[in-house]
Amino acid sequence: xxxxxxxxxxxxxxxxxxxxxxxxxxxxxxxxxxxxxxxxxxxxxxxxxxxxxxxxxxxxxxxxxxxxxxxxxxxxxxxxxxxxxxxxxxxxxxxxxxxxxxxxxxxxxxxx
Amino acid sequence: xxxxxxxxxxxxxxxxxxxxxxxxxxxxxxxxxxxxxxxxxxxxxxxxxxxxxxxxxxxxxxxxxxxxxxxxxxxxxxxxxxxxxxxxxxxxxxxxxxxxxxxxxxxx
Numbered sequence: 001x002x003x004x005x006x007x008x009x010x011x012x013x014x015x016x017x018x019x020x021x022x023x024x025x026x027x028x029x030x031x032x033x034x035x036x037x038x039x040x041x042x043x044x045x046x047x048x049x050x051x052x053x054x055x056x057x058x059x060x061x062x063x064x065x066x067x068x069x070x071x072x073x074x075x076x077x078x079x080x081x082x083x084x085x086x087x088x089x090x091x092x093x094x095x096x097x098x099x100x101x102x103x104x105x106x107x108x109x110x111x112x
Numbered sequence: 113x114x115x116x117x118x119x120x121x122x123x124x125x126x127x128x129x130x131x132x133x134x135x136x137x138x139x140x141x142x143x144x145x146x147x148x149x150x151x152x153x154x155x156x157x158x159x160x161x162x163x164x165x166x167x168x169x170x171x172x173x174x175x176x177x178x179x180x181x182x183x184x185x186x187x188x189x190x191x192x193x194x195x196x197x198x199x200x201x202x203x204x205x206x207x208x209x210x211x212x213x214x215x216x217x218x219x220x
Contacts, residue, residue: 006154031206042198042210043155056206090154099143099202105154 004104006091012110015081021107023074023091031055032074033101034066035090043090049074081111115139118199118211126219131186133214135199138180145208146173146184147198155198158184189218 004025013019023032031050035043048056049068063085065077074091088108092101116137125131135144146158159166159173161182166173170189175182186193199211 033206040213040215042200042213045207048206050206088152092155094206100145100157100160101208102157103147103155108152 004091004093004102006089006104006107008107009105010108010110012112013078013081014112015083017081018077018079020078021076021089021091021109023076023093023104024072025093025102025104026072027093027102028071028095029093029102030071030096031094032068033092033094034074034076035092036085037088037090037106047076078109081109083111085109086111114212115209116199116201116211118197118214120214121212122215122217124217124219125189127190129189129218131189131193131216131218133184133197133199133216135182135184135211136180137182137199137201137209139201139203139209141201142204143202144175144182145200145202146182147200149196149198149213151195158197186216191218191220194218 007022033048034046037043045058046060047066052068063080067075088106090106091104094101119134143160143162145160148156161175170187172185194217196213196215198213200208
């Protein structure tokens, strides 16, 4: 298995909802990433997990809560989001100590 | 000024044309990446370079470390090459610094 999968592909939620995004890889990669991408902009790094521990949090608001339950799975829990949080959320993974990142197809999130 | 600058921002060409996208960076890097993103889609890694030149099919990527410059070339361009091409640099492991992207449209 040589890909990063993300579910769901699309998500529409209200500002009071709680939802989660899921990312999975079975390549044995030990670093996993969450990015946010607005239209016509490059991705912005949100979080990095290394060996299942949070190693980078790019000052992301607490309404986004990451979780790495095991080395293959990365979740992003969403609560009380704002309409401006609507974006494409991309997950990526990379092998230990490597520069190259492998991206998933993304979850398109719309907050109403 | 962005640490990674790409040019042009937008490029429209006819099928079959030779395409060049440029990337300049102002920071020390451990590697440079060329990425491709189709509309509404995920990102695909095309090349990772730390020196010299790499070729994959109709795509060629070069890097000049002294001049802090890289180019992505597409030969015999095709409408399916239409996408956003993103240059990104690694500063050590884990962090990528992205350029703003080049939106390429190839007309039949």
